Amino acid sequence: MFIDAMGLILGDNKKITLGELSKPRALSAIPFGGRYRIIDYMLSNMVNSGIKNIGIHTYTKYKSLMDHLGTGSSWDLDRKNSGGLHILPPYVNSEATSVQGDEEMAGLLDFVRSSNASYVIMAASNVILNTTFTEFVEDFKACGADISVMYNRDGTKFGGPNYILDVDRRGWVKDMLFNPEKSSFTKSSMGIICMRRELLIDLIAEMMARGTNHVGIHSFVKKYDTLRVHAYEYKGLVLRINNVQSYFNSSMMLLNNQIRAELFWNGIPIFTKVKDEAPTxxxxxxxxxxxxxxxxxxxxxxxxxxxxxxxxxxxxxxxxxxxxxxxxxxxxxxxxxxxxxxxxxxxxxxxxxxxxxxxxxxxxxxxxxx
Missing domain, CATH: 2.160.10.10 (Hexapeptide repeat proteins)
Known part of the structure; x- marks a missing residue:
């Protein structure tokens, strides 16, 4: 299994806070499921899809994340020649008093430019699922879209932030709503997109030129008025970590045998940092x-x-x-x-x-x- 794509995971989200849980660490480094961190799931999905060049973009509180990921050996990403796991903190020099938007995006742009992959799969870190992206990329190629976004239909039950898509009969995105109080639309973006690498380079460079100070998944989906943005429905299990309540409820859902089986026992492994300890x-x-x-x-x-x-x-x-x-x-x-x-x-x-x-x-x- 191999996808001609690079992976990019946004390790934090400025719209999501989990109080005391996210105070000392990035969102993606929060423990979940007994022995894992939230990032383990998306990182494993990419590795299981055959993606061997993955960047983790983060801008603050990334010590716990770096300690957990290490060299990437637990995910077979400790590569000698090309690819591997890359932590992408913002560029900050001795004269900077804080992280500015262009510094946050400069490292991201350099990483994308350094790859020779044809496509980029870009994902948020608050979504937990167990899948591969083979069908997603094939659908993207077949439909002729500039950008494809993955969605499912039960995202609202995890609370906000939530991006609701208005999709026509052919699957093209016509509108996107953020945390609507009332909506007849049920398609909730999962924060996972696919596009050509050259297009992502152009979009990031344009954002930097316009003074945009933050990279977000849905800042690209919002381009539906100028680019062809296609929606791909995912029908498997999806858990979302949007707040303390959804973190707690998603954790308790793992006690259900059927949910636990779909997340861990469907034949696709979830990898994490290895720690050898005595039995309980x-x-x-x-x-x-x-x-x-x-x-x-x-x-x-x-x-x-x-x-x-x-x-x-x-x-x-x-x-x-x-x-x-x-x-x-x-x-x-x-x-x-x-x-x-x-x-x-x-x-x-x-x-x-x-x-x-x-x-x-x-x-x-x-x-x-x-």
Whole structure:
């Protein structure tokens, strides 16, 4: 399987914030699914499509992202000669006091120019799915479009930001609405587009010349009035991380066997950074039901309908219900947690009770002591 295309993933989104979860890291570096980061899914989709030259464009808080991606070896992207994984932070010199728009876009333009691929697949980082882009690219070639955009029909259930497409019978985009209160259209853009590499170079250069200070997927889709923009429907499972509520709800959806099977067990692997740890230790008096538990955990309490990342410690007489507990969190004795998101390296002191609502979970930031 090989696509004559380069990949470009936007590692952050200025319109999306997840509060304490996105405060210390880029959106794409937020942990999701027990052992993964959000970027693992889109990066794996591109690798599984045969794309071997992939850039990650980011402009702030990219330390966690760089630590996770490393050389790209976990995705077979540590290439000696050509291609590979490229982190694209903004160009900033010693005289700059902040990241300006032209500095943000200069590195992106240089990366696109350096490739010899015919096409570019450009994707946002807040969409979680498991697929390959072979059919998407073939549809783009067949329809004669300048730009193709992927959409599905259930994006509004994850909340905003949401871009709704008005598409005619032949699949051409006629209009695009941002977070409409009422709309008869159901086609929600997934933030994944395909175009010829030369066209992307021209569009970025034009944006820089006009003083545009940010690159976004939908700034290209908005060109429907001057370019031929075609819509491609994706009918598989799509999860979107648009806010804390959608992050929590999407995480809880993984406890459903059918959803988990479609995301992880459809024959297409999702790759992530390899960490070798001991199996989880379950004490004789613990009780774990309907939970995803990663390796390296130590469980002595009760865990129900929750997701535990690596190295989590649940002490005696604790109850964990409907929670997302990230890496290396320590929960002391006699605690009760329900509808809570605990970021990594947090500590919950003995006897603490935290109860949120399923639509408004309690979020504890990275390294906090509660």
């Amino acid at each position: 230790l379950y004490s004789d008096d613990c009780k774990v039901t309907d939970a995803i538990v990663s390796d390296g955990c130590r469980i002595s309490g009760n865990v129900t309908e929750s997701i535990l990342f690596r190295g989590v410690a649940v002490s005696k007489n604790c109850t964990i219900k409907n929670c997302v507990i990230m890496q290396d969190v320590h929960i002391s004795d006699n605690c009760y947690l329900e509808n809570v998101i605990l970021d990594k390296n947090s500590v919950v002191r003995p006897g603490v009770k935290l109860v949120g609502h399923k639509d408004y979970p309690v979020v504890i930031g990275k390294g906090a002591i509660v």
